[in-house]
Amino acid sequence: MDHFIYRERKLYCEDTPVRELAEKYGTPLFVYSKATLLHHFGQLQSAFAPANPLLCYSVKTNGNIHLCRLMAERGSGFDVTSGGELYRALQAGGTGDKIVYAGVGKTDPEIRMALDNGVFLFNVESEEELHNLGKVAASMGKVAGAALRVNPDLPPKTHAKTDTSVKGVKFGLDIETVLDVGRGILGNAGVRVIGLHMHLGSPILKTEPYAMGAAKGLALIDALREQGHPISVLNMGGGFGIHYRKQEAQPAQAFAEVILPAVEKANCRLVLEPGRFIVGNAGILVSRVLFTKETGGKHYLIQDAAMNDLIRPTLYGSFHRIWPAEPAVGLPAPPEDYELAIPDTFPQDVVGPVCESGDFLAQARSLPRLKRDDLVVTFSAGAYGMAMSSNYNSRPRAAEVLVDGASHRLIRHRETYEDLVRPEVEV
Ligand code: LLP
Secondary structure, three states: OOOOOEOOOOOEEOEEEHHHHHHHHHHOOEEEHHHHHHHHHHHHHHHHHHHHEEEEEHHOOOOOHHHHHHHHHOOOOOEEEHHHHHHHHHHOOOOOOHEEEOOOOOOOHHHHHHHOOOOOOEEEOOEEEEEEHHHHHHHOOEEEEEEEEOOOOOOOOHHHEEEOOOOOOOOEEEEHHHHHHHHHHHHOOOEEEEEEEEOOOOEEEOOOOHHHHHHHHHHHHHHHHOOOOOOOOOOOOOOOOOOOOOOOOOOOOHHHHHHHHHHHHHHOOOEEEEOOHHHHHHHEEEEEEEEEEEEOOEEEEEOOOOOOOOOHHHOOOOOEEEEEEOOOOOOOOOOOOOOOOOOOOEEEEEEEOOOOOOOOEEEEEEEOOOOHHHHHEEEEOOOEEEEEOHHHHOOOEEEEEEEOOOOEEEEEOOOOOHHHHHHOOOO
C-alpha cells in the first residue's frame, strides 16, 4: 500500500499533485510520502508485536536525517554500517541503546565512536574483528556487546550482488567456524557475546530463507550457550522485499509467521534491520522529458534523471515502474501489471544525460508517446536511490521533498555548483 495515486489522470503524493512539487522544487526530485513510510513501519510493528522486537531502521537504505527522525520519533532504533551512518542516526535523535552496528571493516576510530555513544550491539563479521573489538573496548575500560554474524550458507535467493548468505561472500562467519570463534573469545574482558546475527540478503521475496536461517541459528544459539555465552539477542537482519513490478512481495505478517516461532524457541530478544520494506515504496523519482530520439531502430526517452540519481537499473538490472505523472487524455492509464501487454505503448529506453551507454532507468520499456517537458515518474525509488546517488559527470544531487497530506517541505536542497567544488576549494 502506498500513497502515490492517480486521480483523474494526475499523480498525487497523498493530497499533493506531483506537478506542484516538480514546479516548486524542480527536477530531478525525490518525493517521499510520510504516511507511506509510517504505514510500512507500523505494519512491521504490529506483525512482530508478540515478540516486542527492537526494529532498527537500516540507515544505508535512505539516510536522510528527516526520515530517520520520523523513525526515531516512532520508537525505531537504527542499523548502521559506518561512522557516517552512526552520526546520522545520532543527529536524527537515535540513541546508542537502540543502535546496532554491522560491517566487515569497522575501523578503530569508528569502534571508539560507537562505544562512546553506547552502541548496544556490534554485529561482528570475523574472528580478527572480534578480538580487535575486545582490545579497543578494554583500552577504553568498556565491554562491547557483540553478536556473531553468521553466514548460514543458504541457496541463492536474490541478485548475486546483494545475496549475503551464500558460500563465498565476504559477510559474516562461515557457519562451521562460529563455535570455534565463540570458544576463542571466552574470558575476553573487552567483549561479551550476547547475540547471533544474520542478514540474508536483499530484497528477499520469499519467507523460506528466513525459516531456514532461523533453524540454523537456533542450533548455534544452543551451542553458544553451552559454551557459556549469555545469548539473549537474535538479530535476523533486514531484506524483506517490496512490490517493484506488481503485487509480488509478502506482507510483514508472512515473515513474522516464520520468524516469531524461532524467537520464542530461542528465548531471545528479536532485532530486525528493515530498510527497503519501510522506505522503498514511500519514495518516487520525478523527472522531466528533455528530448525523444530514434536511433539504431530504438526509441529513446531522454529525461533529466540519470544513473547518478538512481543506479539500481544499471547496477543490478532492477525493474522500477515508470509512467508519466499526467498521462494526457488518449494515453493509456497506468497499468496494474507491468508484465502484461500495455495497449498504446511502444518500447522505449529511458535514459539520462550521463556519458555512459549504461546510463538508463529502463530498457525497451512499454511507455506511451511522451514529449518535451512531460513529467515522468520512476516508482519505488525511496530505497537505495538517493543513498547510492553520486555526483558523476559533476551533476548536482537531486533535491528531496517530504509530503504530509497537502503540505510539503524540502528535506534536502538541490546541490549547487558551489556545493560540487566546495571540498576542493576549501582545503
Ligand atoms: N542489515 C544489514 C546488515 C544490511 O547489510 C542491509 C542491507 C540491511 C539490514 C537492510 O536491508 P533491506 O531491509 O533494506 O533489504 N543496494 C541494494 C541493496 C543492498 C543491501 C545492503 N544491505 C539495492 O539497491 O537493492
